[in-house]
Each structure stands twice: as structure tokens, then as C-alpha cells.
Amino acid sequence: MPTLPFKTILHLARNSKTPLYIQICNEMIRGVVSGVIPEGLKLPGSRKMGVLIGVSRRTVILAYEELEAQGWIVIHPNQGTFVSSKIPVVDKKPIKAGFQEQPTTEKVGFARSDKLDFLDYYTPPKLEGIRYVFDTGYPDVRLAPSRDLSQSFNRALRSKRHSKILNYYSDFLGHPHLREALAIYLSETRGIKTALPQLMITRGSLMAFTAIFQVLLEKGDKVVVGDVSFMVANNIVRIAGGEVVTVPVDDDGIDVNALEKLCQKEVIRAVFVMPHHHHPTTVSLSAGRRMKLLWLAAEYRFAIIEDDYDYDFHYASSPILPMASADRNGTVIYVGSLSKIVAPGLRLGFVVAPADFIRDLARVSRFMDCHGNTALEKAVASLFQEGIIRRHLKKSLKVYRERRNLFCQLMQDNLGERVRFRIPEGGLAAWAQFDEQLPLPELRDRAAAQGLLISRSVFTERENRPINAIRMGFASLNEQELEAAVELLAEIVK
Amino acid sequence: MPTLPFKTILHLARNSKTPLYIQICNEMIRGVVSGVIPEGLKLPGSRKMGVLIGVSRRTVILAYEELEAQGWIVIHPNQGTFVSSKIPVVDKKPIKAGFQEQPTTEKVGFARSDKLDFLDYYTPPKLEGIRYVFDTGYPDVRLAPSRDLSQSFNRALRSKRHSKILNYYSDFLGHPHLREALAIYLSETRGIKTALPQLMITRGSLMAFTAIFQVLLEKGDKVVVGDVSFMVANNIVRIAGGEVVTVPVDDDGIDVNALEKLCQKEVIRAVFVMPHHHHPTTVSLSAGRRMKLLWLAAEYRFAIIEDDYDYDFHYASSPILPMASADRNGTVIYVGSLSKIVAPGLRLGFVVAPADFIRDLARVSRFMDCHGNTALEKAVASLFQEGIIRRHLKKSLKVYRERRNLFCQLMQDNLGERVRFRIPEGGLAAWAQFDEQLPLPELRDRAAAQGLLISRSVFTERENRPINAIRMGFASLNEQELEAAVELLAEIVK
Numbered sequence: 001m002p003t004l005p006f007k008t009i010l011h012l013a014r015n016s017k018t019p020l021y022i023q024i025c026n027e028m029i030r031g032v033v034s035g036v037i038p039e040g041l042k043l044p045g046s047r048k049m050g051v052l053i054g055v056s057r058r059t060v061i062l063a064y065e066e067l068e069a070q071g072w073i074v075i076h077p078n079q080g081t082f083v084s085s086k087i088p089v090v091d092k093k094p095i096k097a098g099f100q101e102q103p104t105t106e107k108v109g110f111a112r113s114d115k116l117d118f119l120d121y122y123t124p125p126k127l128e129g130i131r132y133v134f135d136t137g138y139p140d141v142r143l144a145p146s147r148d149l150s151q152s153f154n155r156a157l158r159s160k161r162h163s164k165i166l167n168y169y170s171d172f173l174g175h176p177h178l179r180e181a182l183a184i185y186l187s188e189t190r191g192i193k194t195a196l197p198q199l200m201i202t203r204g205s206l207m208a209f210t211a212i213f214q215v216l217l218e219k220g221d222k223v224v225v226g227d228v229s230f231m232v233a234n235n236i237v238r239i240a241g242g243e244v245v246t247v248p249v250d251d252d253g254i255d256v257n258a259l260e261k262l263c264q265k266e267v268i269r270a271v272f273v274m275p276h277h278h279h280p281t282t283v284s285l286s287a288g289r290r291m292k293l294l295w296l297a298a299e300y301r302f303a304i305i306e307d308d309y310d311y312d313f314h315y316a317s318s319p320i321l322p323m324a325s326a327d328r329n330g331t332v333i334y335v336g337s338l339s340k341i342v343a344p345g346l347r348l349g350f351v352v353a354p355a356d357f358i359r360d361l362a363r364v365s366r367f368m369d370c371h372g373n374t375a376l377e378k379a380v381a382s383l384f385q386e387g388i389i390r391r392h393l394k395k396s397l398k399v400y401r402e403r404r405n406l407f408c409q410l411m412q413d414n415l416g417e418r419v420r421f422r423i424p425e426g427g428l429a430a431w432a433q434f435d436e437q438l439p440l441p442e443l444r445d446r447a448a449a450q451g452l453l454i455s456r457s458v459f460t461e462r463e464n465r466p467i468n469a470i471r472m473g474f475a476s477l478n479e480q481e482l483e484a485a486v487e488l489l490a491e492i493v494k
Numbered sequence: 495m496p497t498l499p500f501k502t503i504l505h506l507a508r509n510s511k512t513p514l515y516i517q518i519c520n521e522m523i524r525g526v527v528s529g530v531i532p533e534g535l536k537l538p539g540s541r542k543m544g545v546l547i548g549v550s551r552r553t554v555i556l557a558y559e560e561l562e563a564q565g566w567i568v569i570h571p572n573q574g575t576f577v578s579s580k581i582p583v584v585d586k587k588p589i590k591a592g593f594q595e596q597p598t599t600e601k602v603g604f605a606r607s608d609k610l611d612f613l614d615y616y617t618p619p620k621l622e623g624i625r626y627v628f629d630t631g632y633p634d635v636r637l638a639p640s641r642d643l644s645q646s647f648n649r650a651l652r653s654k655r656h657s658k659i660l661n662y663y664s665d666f667l668g669h670p671h672l673r674e675a676l677a678i679y680l681s682e683t684r685g686i687k688t689a690l691p692q693l694m695i696t697r698g699s700l701m702a703f704t705a706i707f708q709v710l711l712e713k714g715d716k717v718v719v720g721d722v723s724f725m726v727a728n729n730i731v732r733i734a735g736g737e738v739v740t741v742p743v744d745d746d747g748i749d750v751n752a753l754e755k756l757c758q759k760e761v762i763r764a765v766f767v768m769p770h771h772h773h774p775t776t777v778s779l780s781a782g783r784r785m786k787l788l789w790l791a792a793e794y795r796f797a798i799i800e801d802d803y804d805y806d807f808h809y810a811s812s813p814i815l816p817m818a819s820a821d822r823n824g825t826v827i828y829v830g831s832l833s834k835i836v837a838p839g840l841r842l843g844f845v846v847a848p849a850d851f852i853r854d855l856a857r858v859s860r861f862m863d864c865h866g867n868t869a870l871e872k873a874v875a876s877l878f879q880e881g882i883i884r885r886h887l888k889k890s891l892k893v894y895r896e897r898r899n900l901f902c903q904l905m906q907d908n909l910g911e912r913v914r915f916r917i918p919e920g921g922l923a924a925w926a927q928f929d930e931q932l933p934l935p936e937l938r939d940r941a942a943a944q945g946l947l948i949s950r951s952v953f954t955e956r957e958n959r960p961i962n963a964i965r966m967g968f969a970s971l972n973e974q975e976l977e978a979a980v981e982l983l984a985e986i987v988k
Contacts, residue, residue, distance in 0.1 A: 033820035039781060102677075104689035108848045109824035110797040111763070113712040119857045122666060146651045154644040172616060183596075195598035203697055207863040214733070218607040219713070236861050239708070269605070287533060303604040326527035329603035345868040354602045363613045367730050369701040373867060374839040 003044060006052045009036055020055055021062035028063070029072055032083055040085045043073065119235060131451040132485035135473040136280070137310070137429030141343045142478075143396050148388045149342070152379035172366040173358070174201025174350075175377035181384035182350055190311055191325040192334065197355040200362060201372055205309065205337040205349040209233055211365045212333055212351070213240035213270075216303060221269040224262060226254045228467060230279040230307065233272050242269070253278055253285030256292045263300040270303040275323055276311050277427040280471045284425070290323050297331035304332045310340050312393050313475075314426035315401045330354040338380065340428065341393060348372070348380060400428060400475045407474035407482050414490035421472075428475035434468050438493060452488045497538060500546045503530055514549055515556035522557070523566055526577055534579045537567065613729060625945040626979035629967040630774070631804070631923030635837045636972075637890050642882045643836070646873035666860040667852070668695025668844075669871035675878035676844055684805055685819040686828065691849040694856060695866055699803065699831040699843035703727055705859045706827055706845070707734035707764075710797060715763040718756060720748045722961060724773040724801065727766050736763070747772055747779030750786045757794040764797040769817055770805050771921045774965045778919070784817050791825035798826045804834050806887050807969075808920035809895045824848040832874065834922065835887060842866070842874060894922060894969045901968035901976050908984035915966075922969035928962050932987060946982045 010027040012020060031037035044052060046060040053060075064081060067073045075081050173179065179199050186192040202208040209232075217223070219241040225234055226249035234244045245268070247258040254273060262268060271293065275285035285293070297304050306323050324334035330353075338348040351361060383389050408423050408430065421432040434440055444454045454470065477485055504521040506514060525531035538546060540554040547554075558575060561567045569575050667673065673693050680686040696702040703726075711717070713735040719728055720743035728738045739762070741752040748767060756762060765787065769779035779787070791798050800817050818828035824847075832842040845855060877883050902917050902924065915926040928934055938948045948964065971979055 030820070030822070033815060038785075102687045102689040104691050105824055105848045106850055107824050108797075108851045109792055110710075110795050112710045112797070112851070112854065113715070115712060116709060116854070116858060119861075121853055121857055122860060124666070150648040150651045153647055157640045157644045172618070193596045195596040197598050203863040206861060210862050215610060216604075216606045218609060221607070232861060239858065239861060298603055301604050303602075303606075321527060326524070328524070330599055330601050331603040347863060347867050354599045356600055357602045357606070359615055360606065360610070363615055364610060364733065366616060367613075367700060367726060367733060368704050368862070369697040369841060373841050373870065376867065376870070 003048075003052070004037065004041070006044070006049065007054070010053055012053065012055070021059050021066065024053070024055070024059065024063035025066050025072075028067055032072060037083055039083055041083045043081045043083065045080070116239065118238060125453055125456070126448070127453070129451055130448070130453045132477065132481055132488065133453040134455060134470075134485065134489075135429075135476055136455045136471040137340075137427060137473040138344060138476045139340050139342075139396065139428060140399070140476045140478070141345070143392070143399060144343045145383065145388050145392050148383055148386075149379060152382040153375060155382070156375040156378040172362045173199070174372060175374055175381060177381035178348075178377040178384075181381045185384060185389070186336075186352065190308075190319075191321045192352060193325075194352045195355070198352055198358055200351045200358050200365075201377060202349040202351060202365065203369060203372055204339060204347040205307065205335050206232065206236070207365070207368065208335045208349050208351045209236045209305070209307075210240070211361050211368060212305060212335070213237055213242060214364050215357070215360045216240075216270055217242040222266060224254075224259055224268055224271045226273075226278060228278075228281060229272070230274065233307070237272070249278060249281060249283070251283055253283055253289055256289045256296065259293070260296055263296060263302075268300060268302045270305055271297070272305045272307065273323075274307045274309065276308050276319055277424070279307070279309070280429075280469075281431045282422070282424045282427055282429065282471075284320065287320060290320075290326070294323060294326060294329070294331065298329040302331070306332050306334045308334060308336050310427045311336065312341055313397060313400060313428060315397075315404060316425045319426060324352055330357075333357065341389065342380065342383075346376065346380070348377070396475075403474050403477070403479070403482060404430075406479060407472075407477075407486070410482060410486040414486050415493060418493055429471040429473040432470055432472045434470070436468055438468070440468055440470060443492065446492050447489065450488055450492055452485060452492070454489075497542075497546070498531065498535070500538070500543065501548070504547055506547065506549070515553050515560065518547070518549070518553065518557035519560050519566075522561055526566060531577055533577055535577045537575045537577065539574070610733065612732060619947055619950070620942070621947070623945055624942070624947045626971065626975055626982065627947040628949060628964075628979065628983075629923075629970055630949045630965040631834075631921060631967040632838060632970045633834050633836075633890065633922060634893070634970045634972070635839070637886070637893060638837045639877065639882050639886050642877055642880075643873060646876040647869060649876070650869040650872040666856045667693070668866060669868055669875060671875035672842075672871040672878075675875045679878060679883070680830075680846065684802075685815045686846060687819075688846045689849070692846055692852055694845045694852050694859075695871060696843040696845060696859065697863060697866055698833060698841040699801065699829050700726065700730070701859070701862065702829045702843050702845045703730045703799070703801075704734070705855050705862060706799060706829070707731055707736060708858050709851070709854045710734075710764055711736040716760060718748075718753055718762055718765045720767075720772060722772075722775055723766070724768065727799075727801070731766070743772060743775060743777070745777050747777055747783055750783045750790065753787070754790055757790060757796075762794060762796045764799055765791070766799045766801065767817075768801045768803065770802050770814070771918070773801075773803070774923075774963075775925045776916075776918045776921055776923065776965075778814065781814060784814075784820070788817060788820060788823070788825065792823040796825070800826050800828045802828060802830050804921045805830065806835055807891060807894060807922060809891075809898060810919045818846055824851075827851065835883065836874065836877075840870065840874070842871070897968050897971065897973070897976060898924075900973060901966075901971075901980070904976060904980040908980050909987060912987055923965040923967040926964055926966045928964070930962055932962070934962055934964060937986065940986050941983065944982055944986060946979060946986070948983075 009031050010024060012023050012027065016023065028037065043049065046064060047057045049060045050057040064073060064075065068075050072084055073081055074084050178201055179196055183194050183196060183199055186194060213236055217240045221242050222245045223237045223242045224245050224247055227246040228249050237244050245262065247262065248255045253275065259271065273285060275290060277284065293304060304323060308322050311319060311322065322334060324332045334352040336350050338346060351358065404424065411419060411421065418435045418438060419432050421430045424430050447454050474482065503525050504518060506517050510517065522531065537543065540558060541551045543554045544551040558567060558569065562569050566578055567575055568578050672695055673690055677688050677690060677693055680688060707730055711734045715736050716739045717731045717736045718739050718741055721740040722743050731738050739756065741756065742749045747769065753765065767779060769784060771778065787798060798817060802816050805816065816828060818826045828846040830844050832840060845852065898918065905913060905915065912929045912932060913926050915924045918924045941948050968976065
């Protein structure tokens with residue numbers, strides 16, 4: 001009977017600190033588990049095996065004893081040593097406590113599609129040594145009602161109905177209490193009257209966009225966005241197989257006349273807009289353009305995806321109603337998020353659309369993640385019901401207005417003409433255009449070395465054309481931090 | 495100057511309880527907001543308007559006064575009444591407190607793709623009057639360490655590093671503490687040694703499957719599954735544009751010889767397996783077939799997607815190691831979930847794969863939902879670190895073993911030959927084949943009427959062929975509930 005090439009199969013490291021007999025065990029186990037050494041195989045005797053793999057007989061005996069104790073092999077006296085015909089169970093006792101870094105398996109052994117290779121790999125920014133961050137417009141979570149949220153979560157998790165909340169993969173549209181609370185909130189704050197079958201909770205607005213474009217688009221279908229726009233949404237369109245087509249963005253938002261010309265030439269499936277504050281430039285879509293956009297949608301039967309990511313923050317006057325509140329033709333798909341209101345870490349977003357479309361969305365999103373964290377959704381619903389969200393919004397609006405004023409003042413005083421920006425009427429960021437002699441990639445590197453992180457422009461770059469401007473979030477930094485951060489920036493720019 | 499057809503534009507309901515002047519206001523606002531009534535338009539005087547729309551002059555005056563007070567129109571003495579050229583802000587005061595059901599807008603005004611029309615609409619089961627549920631194999635969340643989880647969440651949310659946890663859309667791979675805790679847990683419980691760049695947290699295993707198939711598949715790429723299999727995964731393959739190809743499933747799991755023949759004929763991109771307990775039939779993939787499957791994957795360069803949804807629950811002996819622990823060629827993508835361990839409502843799953851593939855996944859999943867609930871991930875990491883998960887698993891395994899034994903005994907005693915099933919060696923459900931004279935759809939209706947919900951077979955149906963069998967979860971019902979539920983079922987079946 002031929003013998004397996006054990007010398008090749010069992011990789012032994014002579015200069016390792018691990019005893020040779022343990023190495024033999026581990027390699028035998030790998031061989032058996034990976035199928036190289038078949039179950040039931042009669043193994044060479046200890047002497048022969050020793051010769052085959054170049055170790056002493058004594059070492060092989062030790063290894064065989066250990067393997068037998070672990071159930072990997074069976075020793076029949078007078079018959080020989082056999083690989084067990086039943087693969088033994090894993091030893092559940094940890095070898096060593098705590099986490100040990102393993103060597104990384106890098107390479108895949110299978111083929112995959114290259115259709116998503118247009119997407120960049122993301123490298124998270126290094127946060128060591130960073131003292132201040134100009135983000136792209138985040139809230140200050142230090143203001144968030146964490147104690148209330150925590151208590152509410154606790155109640156949701158441990159209530160009598162706890163079993164129902166945590167068990168049963170719940171309603172795919174989201175927890176009914178949160179959907180009711182959102183319906184009231186949308187009605188009260190922005191005139192959107194929605195029936196519950198028109199409202200769905202998502203894990204953040206990104207998941208909403210993913211599901212929406214998956215439902216809407218056939219491969220090659222065209223979606224119109226501004227020529228500077230929220231790049232994340234553009235990529236989601238492309239992941240869903242769609243094609244991104246751009247129209248100019250000016251001080252009144254996207255150019256709807258250019259859109260009309262496009263519609264006359266080709267089939268447009270959807271238009272992605274942020275009427276309240278265009279991302280990244282923060283401009284509002286003018287009332288006239290909103291009307292025209294609604295009219296075009298009805299005329300050409302395309303969907304308007306209205307991303308209303310920061311409706312709640314307006315400083316000067318109150319904002320114009322969302323387009324969804326004026327939609328009588330079922331053309332608007334309205335997407336909002338609680339990330340800016342409570343905290344990005346919660347991942348709560350929502351969609352309002354005609355009930356037919358919500359049913360379509362649910363049929364996809366239930367395969368995407370089934371449903372959200374039911375206890376958390378219930379907890380946030382309580383915060384709405386108890387007026388805690390309302391109070392929090394009122395308080396944070398006041399704080400953010402003061403921070404905006406301070407930030408703009410500091411920027412003007414310290415940076416003067418080198419950075420141009422308009423005082424934002426709302427939102428959590430300003431659109432700052434840097435002097436062309438201050439190229440942002442270089443500036444960002446220099447700032448990071450000094451402890452100031454300026455958020456990457458990955459979300460704000462113009463399609464196919466770099467733009468030396470950036471969103472500068474002012475809301476997540478307090479007074480002292482804003483002063484120190486702008487001062488640091490001024491030093492670097494000097 | 496021609497006058498707008500106000501009679502047509504303003505829909506007034508004569509028999510409504512809402513005063514006519516309020517109706518006129520609301521209709522005028524809709525008209526302005528929707529663009530039918532242009533900004534700056536001079537309105538007919540109150541007398542003329544009254545004639546146009548068939549109401550008294552007094553009613554029009556009341557409406558105009560209200561509209562002026564709200565800022566929608568401007569009355570210039572001696573010049574006339576004009577639609578405001580700036581659309582006014584929404585009134586932030588709620589009209590009435592509390593939630594009011596709205597009439598539902600059903601119909602969409604845009605075209606959408608029909609490529610997902612193969613997916614059924616889902617109707618959640620009616621839970622009114624239901625006393626007992628045979629689910630498809632859920633844990634009993636009443637056993638879950640809710641108090642510990644809640645305390646841990648509270649700490650995560652309110653810790654000093656709270657700001658970092660909740661702010662900054664965090665690491666797309668998941669909270670580093672949870673990834674470390676999972677790496678230890680996977681090593682200790684199932685021999686999977688993974689480096690951190692090979693491990694990614696997802697929102698439940700479904701999101702993992704969605705991202706995996708999106709990365710792997712081109713349109714029309716073939717994925718092999720069992721001819722009875724987890725239908726949810728089949729649908730996710732199709733949503734990603736893939737084609738589902740089946741091979742038979744018998745008592746040793748999927749037929750790898752049939753798979754080999756397929757591979758010889760055509761390109762197979764991936765094989766979806768549940769080696770530990772095939773869903774729905776609960777059989778284990780034999781050791782020999784596992785070996786052959788690994789070999790075929792290396793030979794034909796396809797990916798093995800190993801769904802290990804309930805590894806932790808094994809009653810008789812300990813389970814065979816997952817295939818991922820024996821993969822030396824980078825062919826296995828291992829997917830697990832904490833749904834069964836802690837609670838489905840938490841939506842925590844994970845993927846282990848070669849680092850290259852994890853990078854590919856992250857580049858898609860960050861557009862899908864950015865990242866998970868960071869505070870929750872941190873909280874669950876603490877439960878691992880403090881040994882709470884381990885204790886919980888030990889305790890629940892004991893409870894579930896007893897429930898399995900009781901359930902099987904009760905079924906045999908009460909239903910005899912009418913339902914055939916094998917005593918499951920592990921997992922939270924038994925695969926019960928019903929007498930053909932007891933068609934399940936009918937039985938389910940009769941049971942629901944009696945207060946017993948039997949989970950829909952949507953997840954367990956054979957491709958293209960109904961099968962009169964079902965997974966019956968026994969773990970989420972306690973002793974008394976099991977007795978009552980089986981007794982009820984016996985009555986219905988009689």
C-alpha cells in the first residue's frame with residue numbers, strides 16, 4: 001500500500017519554540033480536517049513515520065498519544081493506528097485567554113465580479129494625535145439626550161412585552177410606535193401628512209437609497225444629480241446599475257431648465273435632490289424651481305428622491321416646506337434621518353412615499369437586513385412621545401446657531417480672503433472655497449500633522465473634476481474648540 | 495387678464511364638517527405649493543372670487559384674512575390681493591396633539607423597474623388572539639441577559655469616550671472591541687483562527703449575504719444551493735442578478751457529486767451551504783462531503799458561503815468544526831449571527847473571509863448602511879468580555895436540550911404517525927413532515943383560528959415544488975407552553 005507523502009503534508013518548523021510533537025499534532029489535524037489525510041486511513045507505525053518525516057520515534061509516539069487523547073486517531077492494539085472515521089469535536093477550552101493577533105489570510109481562492117471596481121477602497125483617517133476635527137456637518141453628540149435614551153432603551157428591553165420586542169423578527173416597516181411618532185413629527189415640523197403604510201424605518205438614509213435605487217432602476221437607467229452633489233448617492237446609483245447624469249448647480253440649487261432639456265431627449269428615471277440644503281454647497285432649491293421640478297416629474301413620470309438630511313436646523317427664518325408636502329402626484333420619495341437629530345451612531349432613517357412604493361421597498365429591504373433593532377426603535381419612539389426630542393432639538397438649534405455665528409466670525413477674522421464662504425442659513429456646515437493657492441489635499445496633510453483633521457472631500461468632489469472647496473462642520477465643536485481649531489487652521493494657512 | 499379656473503383648482507366639499515373658509519385656505523395653499531397658483535399672482539377680489547367658486551363674499555374675506563395672517567398672500571390696499579412671492583414657512587404648532595391616521599396615498603406617479611417582481615409581497619401574520627407560536631427556530635429572549643445588556647448599553651452610551659462612540663460614522667468593519675471579542679469567541683468555540691482584517695460586523699446575516707452576492711456576482715452568474723434550502727438566500731442571489739441552480743439534499747446534506755458534475759459542465763460562482771444544520775431539514779453535511787466540497791472549490795475556484803446560523807446549539811455530542819476552520823485556500827466565506835445567541839432584535843451578524851474579500855465587502859456595505867449601531871456593538875463586546883455570553887449560552891443550551899426532549903416526546907405521544915420527524919441533534923427546530931392528508935396551508939389556517947400560529951413555510955419551500963413539511967421551533971416556548979401548544983395541535987389534527 002502506498003504511503004502518503006507525510007514529509008510534504010506535515011510542515012514542521014525546526015527552529016520554532018513549539019515542541020515538535022505539538023507541531024505534528026497540529027499538522028495532522030489540519031491534514032485530516034482539510035481532507036488531505038483521509039478518514040479511516042491506517043497510519044505508518046511510529047518508527048516508520050519518524051523516518052518519513054525526520055523526527056525521532058519518541059516524538060511520533062508523543063504526537064500519536066496526544067492525537068488519540070483528542071480523538072483524532074484510534075490505536076487498535078495489534079492492528080495499528082488509524083485516522084478516526086469520525087472527525088472529533090473542537091476543544092472548547094481556550095488555549096490562552098484574551099485576544100491574539102493571527103497572521104492574516106489575504107488572498108481569496110475564488111473569482112469575483114469586477115463590476116464594482118469603480119468604488120475606491122476606504123481608509124479610515126488616523127485619529128492618533130488629532131485634537132480637533134472639522135467634519136462634514138455632524139451634530140455634537142455631547143448634547144444628545146443619552147441618559148434619556150439609555151433609560152428608554154432599558155425599559156424597552158426589559159418591559160413585559162420585551163419578548164415580543166426582541167423576538168419575532170418584527171414588522172419589516174419598523175416598530176409601529178416609532179412610525180407613529182415620526183408621522184406626528186413630520187406633520188408638525190414640516191407639513192408632511194403621511195399615512196402609516198407610506199412610512200418605513202431604515203438603517204440610516206444610506207440603506208434607504210440603496211433599497212430605493214434597487215427597486216427603481218434597470219441596468220443603464222439614468223438618474224439626474226447636480227454636478228456637485230452627494231457623491232455617496234451617486235455611487236449607490238452606480239452600484240444599483242444606474243447611470244449618473246449631471247445638471248449644473250448654482251445659487252438656487254439644481255438647474256431645472258437643463259433637466260427639462262434632458263427629459264426631452266432621453267428617459268430619466270429619477271432625480272436626486274437635496275432641496276433644503278444642497279450637499280455639499282448648502283444652497284436651497286428656490287420655490288420656483290421646486291414647482292417646476294414637481295411639474296416635470298408628473299410630466300415625464302420620473303421619481304424625485306428628496307434627501308432632507310438636516311431639515312431641523314434653520315437659523316434665520318424657518319425653512320421652506322419639503323417638496324414631499326406639496327406632492328399631489330405621488331412622484332416624491334422623501335428620505336430623512338435621525339442621525340443629525342440624535343446621533344449618527346444610532347443608524348435610524350426613514351422613507352415616506354406612496355404606499356405602493358413602500359411595499360416594493362419592503363420586499364427588497366427585508367432581504368437586506370430583515371428589520372432594525374426593535375428595542376432601539378421603541379426607545380427612540382418614547383423619546384418622541386415624551387417630548388424629549390423636541391426639547392433636544394430646541395436646545396441644540398440654539399447652541400448650533402451660536403456656534404455658526406462664532407465660526408463664521410472666527411473664519412473671517414483669522415483667514416480673511418483665503419477662504420470664501422457664505423454664512424449658512426441652516427444646517428451644520430459651511431461650504432468653504434479655498435484659495436487655489438491652498439490646494440486642499442496638501443493642506444489636509446499639513447493640518448493632520450498639527451492635530452487638526454479636515455474631513456476628506458470624498459463626499460463632496462465634483463464628478464470628474466476636483467474642486468478646491470469643502471464642507472466645514474461647525475456644530476460638533478464647542479466654543480473653545482472652535483477658537484482653537486480655527487486658530488490652528490490660520491497658522492497652517494499662513 | 496385671464497383668470498385661473500379657481501372653481502377647478504379649489505376642491506370644496508360642501509358636506510364636510512370643516513368650515514368652507516378653512517377649506518379654501520387649505521386648497522389655496524396646496525395650489526400655491528404645488529405651483530398651480532403662481533407666486534406673485536394677483537387674486538380676484540373677494541366678491542369676484544365668491545362668484546367664481548360659488549361661496550359668499552364673507553367666506554372669501556375670512557379665507558383671505560387667514561391666508562394673509564399665515565403669510566401666503568399679501569393685501570396691498572388700493573392695489574389688490576397677491577399671492578406672496580416668498581412661500582411662507584410651515585406652522586410648527588401641531589393642529590391637534592397625537593397621531594391621526596391619514597388617508598393613504600397608494601399610487602406612484604413614476605415608472606419603476608419590474609426586475610424584482612419575482613419577489614412576493616409579505617403580509618405579517620396577524621397576532622391577535624394568538625397564544626402560542628411555533629416559529630422556525632428562534633431563541634427564547636426571556637432567557638436573554640437583558641439586564642446586563644441594558645447596563646452595558648448605558649455604559650457605552652454615557653462613557654467618557656461616548657462622543658467617539660456615537661459620533662464619527664465609525665469603522666465600516668464594526669466596533670473594534672466587538673471584532674476582537676468575536677475573534678476570541680470563534681477561536682474558542684469552533685477553531686476558527688481569524689485576524690481582525692478578516693472579520694466584519696454586519697446588521698444580521700442577511701445583510702452579509704446581500705453584500706457578499708453583490709460583490710461576487712455578475713448578472714446570470716450561477717450559485718448552487720440545495721433543492722430544499724434557505725429560500726431567503728435564494729432570493730438574495732436573484733436580487734443580486736444571479737441564477738440559482740440546485741443539487742439534491744439528502745441525509746448527509748447537499749450532494750457534492752452532483753455538484754462536481756455541474757462544475758464540469760459550467761462555471762459555478764458560489765455554493766451556499768449550511769453544513770452544521772441544513773436549513774430547513776436540519777441535517778449535517780458529512781465530513782467526507784465537506785472535504786470534497788473544499789477540494790471542488792479550490793479546483794473550480796468558486797466561493798463556499800458557509801451559513802453557520804446555530805453552531806452554538808448542539809445537544810448530543812459537540813458539533814463538527816465549521817468548514818472555515820479547515821479552509822487553507824481562501825475559498826470559504828463564513829457567516830454567523832448573534833440573533834440566535836442573544837436576540838434576533840439586535841441584528842448583529844458577522845463575516846469571516848480572506849482580508850481581500852472583506853475589503854471588497856466594506857466598499858459596498860459602507861454605501862449600504864455605513865456602519866452599525868456603535869454603542870450597541872460596544873455593549874455586546876462587553877458582554878463577551880465579561881463572560882456573560884458564555885454563561886448565557888451554557889444556561890440556554892441546557893434549557894433548550896430539555897425543551898427539545900419534551901417537545902419530541904409530546905409530539906410522539908400526541909401526534910404519532912401523522913407527523914414524522916427526526917430528533918434533532920442540535921439547533922432550535924425540528925424538521926417535521928406532515929401526513930399528506932394534512933395539507934399545511936389548510937392546517938395553518940385552522941390552527942391560527944384556535945390561537946396557534948404555525949410559521950409560514952416561506953423560508954422552507956422547495957424550489958418550484960411545495961413540500962408538506964415545516965420547521966417547528968421548540969426553543970422559544972417553555973414547558974407549559976410546549977404542552978399546551980402540542981395539545982392544541984393534536985386537537986386540530988385529529
